[in-house]
Amino acid sequence: MDFHFTPEEEAFRSEVRAFLDENLPAGANANAPAFLAEWTQKVRAKRWVGFSWPKEVGGGGASIMQQVILKEEMAKRKAPPLGTCFMGLAWVGPAIIQYGTPAQKQRFIPDILDGKYQWCTGYSEPASGSDLASLQCKCVREGDEYVVNGQKIWTSIAMWSKWIILLVRTGGLDSEGQAPGGAMRPASKHEGITCLLVPMDTKGITVRPIKNMSGGSMFAEVFFDAVRVPVENRLGEEGQGWQVTVSALAHERSSIAEVEGLRRKLEELKELARKSRKNGRAALEDDGIRRRIARFEAKIEGMRFNGMRALTKQLRGEPLGTRSGWRSLAALRALVARSRNRRRHTEHPEEHHRRARARPPEGLMSTEDRVQRIESLLREKLGATDVQVVDESHKHRGHAGAAGGGGHFRVTIASPRFAGLSLVQAQRLVYEALGEMMTHEIHALTITTRG
Numbered sequence: 066m067d068f069h070f071t072p073e074e075e076a077f078r079s080e081v082r083a084f085l086d087e088n089l090p091a092g093a094n095a096n097a098p099a100f101l102a103e104w105t106q107k108v109r110a111k112r113w114v115g116f117s118w119p120k121e122v123g124g125g126g127a128s129i130m131q132q133v134i135l136k137e138e139m140a141k142r143k144a145p146p147l148g149t150c151f152m153g154l155a156w157v158g159p160a161i162i163q164y165g166t167p168a169q170k171q172r173f174i175p176d177i178l179d180g181k182y183q184w185c186t187g188y189s190e191p192a193s194g195s196d197l198a199s200l201q202c203k204c205v206r207e208g209d210e211y212v213v214n215g216q217k218i219w220t221s222i223a224m225w226s227k228w229i230i231l232l233v234r235t236g237g238l239d240s241e242g243q244a245p246g247g248a249m250r251p252a253s254k255h256e257g258i259t260c261l262l263v264p265m266d267t268k269g270i271t272v273r274p275i276k277n278m279s280g281g282s283m284f285a286e287v288f289f290d291a292v293r294v295p296v297e298n299r300l301g302e303e304g305q306g307w308q309v310t311v312s313a314l315a316h317e318r319s320s321i322a323e324v325e326g327l328r329r330k331l332e333e334l335k336e337l338a339r340k341s342r343k344n345g346r347a348a349l350e351d352d353g354i355r356r357r358i359a360r361f362e363a364k365i366e367g368m369r370f371n372g373m374r375a376l377t378k379q380l381r382g383e384p385l386g387t388r389s390g391w392r393s394l395a396a397l398r399a400l401v402a403r404s405r406n407r408r409r410h411t412e413h414p415e416e417h418h419r420r421a422r423a424r425p426p427e428g429l430m431s432t433e434d435r436v437q438r439i440e441s442l443l444r445e446k447l448g449a450t451d452v453q454v455v456d457e458s459h460k461h462r463g464h465a466g467a468a469g470g471g472g473h474f475r476v477t478i479a480s481p482r483f484a485g486l487s488l489v490q491a492q493r494l495v496y497e498a499l500g501e502m503m504t505h506e507i508h509a510l511t512i513t514t515r516g
């Protein structure tokens with residue numbers, strides 16, 4: 066990994082800094098609408114909105130390193146966002162650039178760059194959240210139109226959006242076990258999903274805001290009752306919706322510049338601890354507070370190096386896949402565990418050696434010990450009458466190193482405590498019972514409950 070920047074990259078960094086000095090002076094009210102409107106125009110003129118997008122569609126055609134530098138400098142100065150159409154810029158635009166027809170690119174990309182209106186995202190459904198590919202929103206083709214019937218939930222800003230990027234099922238089995246439109250049963254639930262771009266004012270769409278605990282509403286339920294969508298609004302091929310979605314979301318996972326924002330917050334936290342008093346002296350001199358700040362610092366450094374690893378892959382033109390998402394989180398977890406160990410060693414050598422004697426060298430249990438410990442905790446804390454734990458790390462390539470030799474377990478459990486509980490409530494009890502192990506020893510659980 067090369068940590069140095071080329072002279073051209075350094076020159077670009079200076080250009081961004083000069084722009085910020087001029088347009089975001091200290092004390093500017095960056096939240097004022099007039100300031101934001103002017104800011105948006107200026108960054109758009111620089112082509113820094115959609116900076117990574119190809120020049121042909123109106124983007125900046127920037128290199129990966131230029132994007133990183135721009136985002137880093139913006140985050141350091143707490144600059145307002147680059148563009149106002151959040152979901153359009155984050156995943157709708159990249160998906161249209163990759164899978165859209167020339168007409169779709171022409172129709173949507175300039176408006177997304179100019180922030181003319183908002184997009185919302187219709188993926189989650191009442192029975193399809195984490196397991197998104199099980200979605201059931203039904204869609205049948207009738208001539209040049211699709212007819213959509215079903216429901217979405219947790220749709221952020223649906224109330225203010227003009228368009229929705231929608232995942233529907235055009236093939237595969239629906240909730241009655243039927244294939245919509247008589248399509249052939251596909252080999253996997255990831256097939257038979259199609260992506261549509263739908264105007265929110267289409268007849269048959271009803272938006273019902275969900276009130277949160279503070280009385281406000283950011284999410285909504287969205288109902289589709291015989292909603293007719295022209296076939297030309299399909300993004301990608303019929304049945305290609307899963308690929309369209311996964312590759313668009315992958316764009317979101319690859320950035321490391323957010324680390325700069327976290328670093329800045331950490332500096333603010335240190336400053337606060339320097340100014341605050343605890344037990345008659347500066348809070349920053351308190352051992353407990355120092356340890357917590359050190360822990361944050363280690364985590365942020367872990368994220369930075371992990372982000373650099375992903376960046377190196379990007380620069381080499383290697384596919385990021387899902388590594389920069391969940392897998393890097395697992396790697397970060399192990400990294401933090403290791404750096405904590407190192408700090409313990411430096412700060413409290415006796416304590417470190419006492420712990421080291423009680424545990425394997427990396428501070429992590431062996432897989433066999435973990436399986437046994439999970440079983441005994443579930444019997445002890447939940448009175449489980451039957452519990453089987455199987456290590457499935459081999460099915461999830463890449464976890465082995467990340468969580469220190471394993472970490473993905475399938476748990477099948479029966480307990481009288483589950484009587485009358487929903488699956489999610491029972492799963493929550495399992496997580497609580499394993500609480501002490503969830504930090505390092507378990508990367509992920511697949512839980513099946515019985516009676």
Ligand SMILES: Cc1cc2nc3c(=O)[nH]c(=O)nc-3n(C[C@H](O)[C@H](O)[C@H](O)COP(=O)(O)OP(=O)(O)OC[C@H]3O[C@@H](n4cnc5c(N)ncnc54)[C@H](O)[C@@H]3O)c2cc1C
Nearest residue numbers: 186187188189193194195196219220221489492510511512
């Ligand atoms: C701030 C915010 C904004 C969002 N905006 C949008 C949006 O604009 N559009 C949209 O489509 N969605 C949106 N979502 C929804 C989100 O992306 C997820 O789909 C949703 O939160 C997860 O689904 P669920 O709530 O049904 O939970 P579930 O899938 O029911 O999961 C509940 C719990 O059970 C666990 N769990 C689930 N299955 C298993 C299993 N097999 N084994 C062990 N544990 C399991 C989960 O980890 C979780 O802790 C948003 C969510 C949030 C928090």
